[in-house]
Amino acid sequence: MVSLVLPRKIIYNADSLEELLNLSRGYGLKNILIITDKVIRSTDYFKKIEEGLAKNGINVRLYYDISPEPNIETVNNIYEFVKGENIDLIVAIGGGSVIDVSKVLRVKLLRPDLKSEDISPFVSLNLENKFPLLVTIPTTAGTGSDASFAFVLKIKENNYEIKYASGNYDLVPYESILDINFLKTLPKKQLIITAIDGLANDIEGIVSINSNPLSEGIAIQSARMFFKYLPKVVENKDDEESLNYLHLAATLSGIAFSNSGVGLVHAIAHPLGSLFNIPHGMAVAIVMPYVINFNYKDKNAGKMYDEIKIALEQLDGFEIKKNLTEHLLDLYNKIGQPKKLSEIAIDEKTYKSSIDKIADLALRDPDLAFNPISPTIDEIKDILNKIY
Ligand SMILES: [Fe+2]
Structure with missing residues (x-):
């Protein structure tokens, strides 16, 4: 058997705000969680997107405390930050770390019964097309995490932090928005x-x-x-x-x-x-x-x-x-x-x-x-x- 798994939509040469508004109108989305890092958050282009969404009546929750090599704790912190808030779209704006955290967070919101460390290619998650959807706006040109099913996060094992790499096809983001305005800041x-x-x-x-x-x-x-x-x-x-x-x-x-x-x-x-x-x-x-x-x-x-x-x-x-x-x-x-x-x-x-x-x-x-x-x-x- 040969198969290929990929995001539902890849849009390049995109205007992030316009694309997020299209998506929100299409699905009637009201509550968006943006996950990013401090550097991206401080850019004017990010502020333009955040304000543009708010102006169009969308509630934006923002989490930007993501370090370059995040651990499972980061996922748990964001989960505590938004649980019970009916988030219907997660927007990951960043490099591989931000996107990987967002993938695992989406699983946690939909399957709180499952430990993040237990996500593997061999468990059946059944999360396809379930809300919150995950949309990525990658700000580097290389990790490919916006189109992949994989993630890398640090976990604690015997008092040491080790890198834990795993994946599942239900982690492939719904859409990848390729907007060079972020790439220019790199x-x-x-x-x-x-x-x-x-x-x-x-x-x-x-x-x-x-x-x-x-x-x-x-x-x-x-x-x-x-x-x-x-x-x-x-x-x-x-x-x-x-x-x-x-x-x-x-x-x-x-x-x-x-x-x-x-x-x-x-x-x-x-x-x-x-x-x-x-x-x-x-x-x-x-x-x-x-x-x-x-x-x-x-x-x-x-x-x-x-x-x-x-x-x-x-x-x-x-x-x-x-x-x-x-x-x-x-x-x-x-x-x-x-x-x-x-x-x-x-x-x-x-x-x-x-x-x-x-x-x-x-x-x-x-x-x-x-x-x-x-x-x-x-x-x-x-x-x-x-x-x-
Ligand atoms: Fe690599």
């Missing part, structure tokens, strides 16, 4: 690393052993857009056409990877990122070229990578290169993306003494199950040595 560095994470989701997704022709087609289209439009946006942040395509590429990558899974890049980037406090997109960016070279050994994976390479060269007019890795490194040169850990001030001694631990954790990371080749611990260590 610092260039953050724009680059979130976009590279999106591209990694595509590149990992097409070679995943769980991919299918639907997810592959979307991933290839999304990857082409990242290759084409990310350098243009880095060169000129006011290039609205390119910003729109970049935003769309990110959402498409969310659909692709949440239907295919990712692989070895993410399996290594997770422990590397958490042990050395490296942002997820940066860790992914540094690991990716080496994992592509490693996976090229698998004939089918090589063919899939070459589909992106050939599309870039024959359809998009890119210079002919030896393989996809060369195109990726060329992209890094264009956008100023570091290629080695030594370039981002990671101490060599500390890093080298942690390689065994990172390799061990990578080998146990659930994302590894989807990689086209099962690496040995020595092969992972070899990649970890190369990336410094």
Whole structure:
């Protein structure tokens, strides 16, 4: 069986206020809960949306105390803040953290009997089309969380906070509104690393052993857009056409990877990122070229990578290169993306003494199950040595 799960509607080049008002009129929505963070909340564009909704007779509840790496407690706090208020729409305006919290909150409002930690792909939630609906307005171009069924939140386990990643198809948002006005406020560095994470989701997704022709087609289209439009946006942040395509590429990558899974890049980037406090997109960016070279050994994976390479060269007019890795490194040169850990001030001694631990954790990371080749611990260590 092959299936593809995605939001009911994706609207790009959108005006957030106009789209929220359309939705409210269409469904007769009266009580909206907006979940966002402090930075977004302080922007003029956010205020315009909040005031516009109020002017049109909509009750707006606002929660903006979301940290970059929220935990389950955050969900419980918002639940206490709005329970019993008949919220009929949740609007998540933010990056992956805000959207992930909103997904889990919606489940909590509809299924208070269920512990958030018990949400998994294997429980049947039956929440499709139930109110509150969840609408997302992503403010980064990379997490793809606005189109995916997955979430990552911190939970407490034996006095430690660990990252808990899970998902369920009923968590896929109802609608994703892609409005570049928020994207414009994102610092260039953050724009680059979130976009590279999106591209990694595509590149990992097409070679995943769980991919299918639907997810592959979307991933290839999304990857082409990242290759084409990310350098243009880095060169000129006011290039609205390119910003729109970049935003769309990110959402498409969310659909692709949440239907295919990712692989070895993410399996290594997770422990590397958490042990050395490296942002997820940066860790992914540094690991990716080496994992592509490693996976090229698998004939089918090589063919899939070459589909992106050939599309870039024959359809998009890119210079002919030896393989996809060369195109990726060329992209890094264009956008100023570091290629080695030594370039981002990671101490060599500390890093080298942690390689065994990172390799061990990578080998146990659930994302590894989807990689086209099962690496040995020595092969992972070899990649970890190369990336410094
Ligand atoms: Fe990622």
